[in-house]
Structures are given as structure tokens and as C-alpha cells.
Amino acid sequence: MVIILFLGNPGRQYLESRHNVGWRVCDAVTSHLSPAWKTKFHAEYAEAFFSGAGKAILCRPQTFMNRSGITAREIVSFYKADCSSLIVVHDDLETPFGTVTFQHDGGLGGHNGLKSIKGELGRQDFFRLKVGIGRPARQSVSSYVLGQFTPDEEISLNYIIETAAGMLESALSAAELPNQKVTKTVSL
Secondary structure, three states, X not given: OEEEEEOOOOOHHHOOXXXXXXXXXXXXXXXXOOOOOXXXXXXXXXXXXXXXXXXXXXXXXXXXXXXXHHHXXXXXXXXXXXXXXXXXXXXXXXXXXXXXEEEEOOOOOOOHHHHHHHHHHOOOOOEEEEXXXXXXXXXXXXXXXXXXXXXXXXHHHHHHHHHHHHHHHHHHHOOOOOOOOEEEEOOO
């Protein structure tokens, strides 16, 4: 069984923010699954089935980003899962806009959601699906990640999200999650 945490912030004002790109990937993955969402673990969660992974738990934490670890700890504990079966889908400042990376383990890149997860689980050797948002040229990082994509970025964003969803579905359809880093760059 695999647990997938799609990171984002609750609240209408954050729905279209860069920080909520993980939730957008969730919407793309679940668009053809129609899962029955439930509330528990400070989150919305649902079960889905994938050919390789079997049962997967899809989860959108309803805490703010910097408290995502609470949900991670609660759901991993409830399902008696290990970090090797946890995938975290999130925005990434260190990855250029248009690039999506699936990898096992790695650094936290200053991401407060990942820091929270590591703090609650006591380890960081989980899988990540990183959707690149790039770094801001002039504004503060917090204003940038909580801000919306530019109109030019929005033009490419649906394709980037579909690419990320496809990478996740491919990983879940395999017999086991890949241990090698996989990167795709969308032509902008």
C-alpha cells in the first residue's frame, strides 16, 4: 500500500497559489477515479487502486503547509506504513518552472511542509514528486509561494500538472516505486 500526501494550504484564498500545486496534481490524478473523500488525520483522504501499487491512500492535509507533518504522522501510524511507501507531492522552489522530478529521499530545500514531515516522522527518506515553481526574482519567498501563477505560467500549467499526474500514475502502475530519480521538463 502507498500513501500519497498532496501538499497545499486550506482556504479559498490559496487554491490557485503556487504552494497548492500539489492539490492541483491531486485533482488531475483523481479526475477519472471519483474517489469517496472522507475526513480524518487533519485531512481529506480517499482510497484508490492502481495496477502496480494496489491500494493507495490519497491524502490532502487540511493543516497549513508548515504543519503537514501532523497529517503524515497520523496517517502513517494508522496504516502502520513505512516511509518507503510514502509519496509527497509538492511545489519546489529549487526546481525550475516546467520541470517535474520524482525521486526517493533527498534534501528538504527549505520547504516548510517537508521540514514538518521530517520533524514529525523523524526521517526524510520518503518519495517526492516535485513540481518546479522556480525562485522569485525580486519578491520574498513567502509572497511568491502564496501568490498565484502569472498569466504566462498559467498557459503551461495544465500541461505541467498533467505531466506530474502521469509520472505519479506511471510510478504507481509499476511493480515497485522507482529508486532512481526521474525528471521531465515541459517545453514552454
